Amino acid sequence: MAIRVNPLLIDDLERYGAEDVQKCYHCGNCSAVCPHTDETFLFPRRSMRLLQMGLERRIEGSLEPWLCYYCGQCSDQCPRDAEPGETMMSLRRWLTSRYDFTGISRLFYRSPKAEVLAMAGLGLAVGIGLVAWGLGTGGDIRIYDGPGAFLRSEHVHRFDWGMAAVLVGLLGTNAVRMWWFTMYRDKESRVPLSLYIKHVLTLPYQFFTQKRYAECGERKPWLLHLGLMLSYLTMLVLIMFFLGTMQSDTWHWQAHAFGYLATVGLLGATAWMIRGRVRKQTPLHRHSHESDWVFLVQLFAVAFTGILQHVLHRAGQPLAGNVVYVIHMMVAVPMLVLEVPFSKWAHLVYRPLAMYFAAMRREVLRARAPAPLPAGARRVQAA
Amino acid sequence: MRKAVFFCQVGDETPLNVDSVAKYASNLPGVEHVEVLGIRPSLDPTRIAERIRTVRLDRLVIAGDQPGFFKPAFTRAMDLASCSPLEVFLAPFAAWGAPAEDATERAKAIVACACQGVPFTLAAVPASTPVHPATLVIGGGVAGIQAALEIADAGKQVHLVERTGTLGGHMAMFDKTFPTLDCAACILTPKMVAVGQHPMINLMSWSDVEEVSGTPGAYKVRILRKARRVDVSACVACGICAEVCPVTVPSEFDAGISTRKAVYVPFPQAVPNAYLVDPASCTWVLSGGQKCGACARKCPKDCIDLSEKDRVEEVEVGSIILATGYEVFDAKRIERYGYGVLPNVLTALEFERLTNASGPTGGRIVTRTKRYNKRTKRDEWVFQADGPSPRSVAIIHCVGSRDSAYNAYCSRVCCMYSLKFAHLVREKLPEAACYEFYIDMRAFGKGYEEFAERIKAEGTHVVRGRTASVQMVGEEMVVRGEDILEDRLLEFPVDMVILAVGLVPASGTDELARTLEVQRDPDGWFAEFDYDGNPTETQRGGVYVAGMCQGPKDIPDTVAQASAAAAGVLRAISSGRGTGSLSSLSLSVIEARARTLARST
Numbered sequence: 001m002a003i004r005v006n007p008l009l010i011d012d013l014e015r016y017g018a019e020d021v022q023k024c025y026h027c028g029n030c031s032a033v034c035p036h037t038d039e040t041f042l043f044p045r046r047s048m049r050l051l052q053m054g055l056e057r058r059i060e061g062s063l064e065p066w067l068c069y070y071c072g073q074c075s076d077q078c079p080r081d082a083e084p085g086e087t088m089m090s091l092r093r094w095l096t097s098r099y100d101f102t103g104i105s106r107l108f109y110r111s112p113k114a115e116v117l118a119m120a121g122l123g124l125a126v127g128i129g130l131v132a133w134g135l136g137t138g139g140d141i142r143i144y145d146g147p148g149a150f151l152r153s154e155h156v157h158r159f160d161w162g163m164a165a166v167l168v169g170l171l172g173t174n175a176v177r178m179w180w181f182t183m184y185r186d187k188e189s190r191v192p193l194s195l196y197i198k199h200v201l202t203l204p205y206q207f208f209t210q211k212r213y214a215e216c217g218e219r220k221p222w223l224l225h226l227g228l229m230l231s232y233l234t235m236l237v238l239i240m241f242f243l244g245t246m247q248s249d250t251w252h253w254q255a256h257a258f259g260y261l262a263t264v265g266l267l268g269a270t271a272w273m274i275r276g277r278v279r280k281q282t283p284l285h286r287h288s289h290e291s292d293w294v295f296l297v298q299l300f301a302v303a304f305t306g307i308l309q310h311v312l313h314r315a316g317q318p319l320a321g322n323v324v325y326v327i328h329m330m331v332a333v334p335m336l337v338l339e340v341p342f343s344k345w346a347h348l349v350y351r352p353l354a355m356y357f358a359a360m361r362r363e364v365l366r367a368r369a370p371a372p373l374p375a376g377a378r379r380v381q382a383a
Numbered sequence: 384m385r386k387a388v389f390f391c392q393v394g395d396e397t398p399l400n401v402d403s404v405a406k407y408a409s410n411l412p413g414v415e416h417v418e419v420l421g422i423r424p425s426l427d428p429t430r431i432a433e434r435i436r437t438v439r440l441d442r443l444v445i446a447g448d449q450p451g452f453f454k455p456a457f458t459r460a461m462d463l464a465s466c467s468p469l470e471v472f473l474a475p476f477a478a479w480g481a482p483a484e485d486a487t488e489r490a491k492a493i494v495a496c497a498c499q500g501v502p503f504t505l506a507a508v509p510a511s512t513p514v515h516p517a518t519l520v521i522g523g524g525v526a527g528i529q530a531a532l533e534i535a536d537a538g539k540q541v542h543l544v545e546r547t548g549t550l551g552g553h554m555a556m557f558d559k560t561f562p563t564l565d566c567a568a569c570i571l572t573p574k575m576v577a578v579g580q581h582p583m584i585n586l587m588s589w590s591d592v593e594e595v596s597g598t599p600g601a602y603k604v605r606i607l608r609k610a611r612r613v614d615v616s617a618c619v620a621c622g623i624c625a626e627v628c629p630v631t632v633p634s635e636f637d638a639g640i641s642t643r644k645a646v647y648v649p650f651p652q653a654v655p656n657a658y659l660v661d662p663a664s665c666t667w668v669l670s671g672g673q674k675c676g677a678c679a680r681k682c683p684k685d686c687i688d689l690s691e692k693d694r695v696e697e698v699e700v701g702s703i704i705l706a707t708g709y710e711v712f713d714a715k716r717i718e719r720y721g722y723g724v725l726p727n728v729l730t731a732l733e734f735e736r737l738t739n740a741s742g743p744t745g746g747r748i749v750t751r752t753k754r755y756n757k758r759t760k761r762d763e764w765v766f767q768a769d770g771p772s773p774r775s776v777a778i779i780h781c782v783g784s785r786d787s788a789y790n791a792y793c794s795r796v797c798c799m800y801s802l803k804f805a806h807l808v809r810e811k812l813p814e815a816a817c818y819e820f821y822i823d824m825r826a827f828g829k830g831y832e833e834f835a836e837r838i839k840a841e842g843t844h845v846v847r848g849r850t851a852s853v854q855m856v857g858e859e860m861v862v863r864g865e866d867i868l869e870d871r872l873l874e875f876p877v878d879m880v881i882l883a884v885g886l887v888p889a890s891g892t893d894e895l896a897r898t899l900e901v902q903r904d905p906d907g908w909f910a911e912f913d914y915d916g917n918p919t920e921t922q923r924g925g926v927y928v929a930g931m932c933q934g935p936k937d938i939p940d941t942v943a944q945a946s947a948a949a950a951g952v953l954r955a956i957s958s959g960r961g962t963g964s965l966s967s968l969s970l971s972v973i974e975a976r977a978r979t980l981a982r983s984t
Contacts (some may be wrong), residue, residue: 028849378875
């Protein structure tokens, strides 16, 4: 098959944050310092090379960007200030836009203005819709829960599940596209079904522990990320399955204890990350794409309005509680509908998938006869 | 003629005050349009052509650090606007000596000349001055030696000032030269002896240039003759003084891998071949004459005078040749290579001494062994002639060079000396594996590429990819790096690592530049007058540069430049007139000269 070259790819990627790829002169320092790189998945230098050559399809089919956690050692030690770490980050954004078939992701990443406008528009629609719904179903803005409540938990619950279905549908198709690009299209190294079964546990293991992040040198970013993720997950489970309990006037300490814990986790972690991005002290935080800010600010706002409406409700302020509840939904719905499938959030699916795919690919490629090594040298195997 | 000046910069930082130059340019006669386009502007020839048409321009001047970079767009624009593309002139600041903020006046002059269509170097020719027939050469390395011999052999007086106790510089430390693998000392020592014995050369070793006054062609130079404390004419270098000297310090000549005494001769072939007392370590000097003094008592020739004082000598010279050389990059700055921590990580200069037959192991390549020092009661790692040979050696290129965190420039000689090291390792230890880790192989000189190919054919593993780190994994020293051409990540267990350290200007270069009013380029090397057209003169009249002090170069280039500098000096002496300082020309003078030249052509 002919290899197609897209010489403009490197310019396009600038919109996703990678501005210095062209500076790279391929000394290989970055790959050598990377704690994650191995024989099969050599990065970031190889990705830099593919970009410089404009090999779009090869990059589209690469898993490497998802195997990088941006510890920033490569950027720190780069003799050319080519920012390999930021390039990998930008490639993750670019790949997210590629996996997404709607083109919305591409629009958002390339035009932050469009992203913010879409969020605001959807938020406004949600606000108007909820108020109309509340009034239309005979709800009373002064009642928080029970009969006559403004936003009845069972309605919200149904709405949530509908939203979840849309989300799963979008993320699912994108995940299939990712599989198609990375695993299926490369006929040279297709993976037999047996390996899919053998490695399937990688998926939940990496999703829940994010163990690979822990191997990144410093453990603090991993703990922070894990904390944020687990808090988010806890909140998701509470809302999807126990919304009635959470919203009811009666006190259920089991559910609330988890809720508070998750809220503290969400607020603390996002606040800490925002602080990091403002201070720009670590390579990870030195460059912030607009999508990073949207992600953090939105998540913080969702958590904050969520706990605020809860506090107001418990403090006997059902009116204020309901108002904040609507605001909460105005922030949360755009976040879930637009950010999760089309922007930074999507990595919650792609990362574990990439690690699953990578484990299989590694096994397939390792079975092949390798080229002879210089006398005395050893291969560096994956940790 | 209607002209326009466009300012375009290539460099990220612009120390030059471009705005004030632009303001000046807008007041020049005929200049109708001035535009500051900033750093690496994206230029659209059609839009520039439109500007040319609307302002009805006949001539364009591109001003900036490297304006040639942008010329094609402007030439095309002139073509599109049906104007002569020959009417595009360059005003290159960096090339003509206006790289920094303090050079705004120079930059203005360069722009003024370009507006007249006259090269700056043609208009800015300082008035010639009478030249004193004696010459001062600063630095006694191969560049200084070569320049001094050329001039002295022509029958003219040379004063050669050398900071250390001997001639020779770095070249004397080398084992072999590349690519011919000749013995460095065999080339250098006859020249050193010739300098030492030359009737027209006044060799002042162990001396520093303290002050330079006067004008081009008639400089008065105050030279600090540091107290050697040994009478050079009487000393026969018998070595008894060193035998009794109780002080042991690292030897500079052996790059610190062996020791010398406080009274020492740098190396056996030193010129002058006489001992000297190192005041920084001598017990007698440090105690103010209270302690020791053993050497003076034991000297059979009675030629040691520990109480000798520094003195100042003044010489009159017409020309000065700077040949102050370089230092190697301090590898400790890059912690991940473990230099200074891991005993068997060496710099290139250390390895050069190790493999040299006159080095501490007699040229045997061995690894450091641990030895208990009874005096300091500590273990120390030393090279011993009967130490174990390394089974594998890694050579890491570009240490401190081509790296934005250290020196962005290429040090030019490291690739070749690294290949030479690989050859020496394979020659002396045929069983040892030798790995070269490089980014780009810069084998640019005569016979260099062939040399590189030869080394590869000899079985050295040449790996493309800069290694990231040298680490101890248990008892093993491991070098980790990407093998780029084979697309794999490898670890190499090695017994010895040689860091191909880059080169930096010698210490004291900045002070000397201030003393002599010579400009330095942004990397710290002495700035030549014109990189292409006049690489041996500086903007200071009668001051020449030769060798590494002007920028990294290999021995053949150094020798060539030294001879070229000598030719410049001899031209001035035999014609009786030398060039004055560029700073003697005021902006208005240069402007007027440019106008006259423009009219006459």
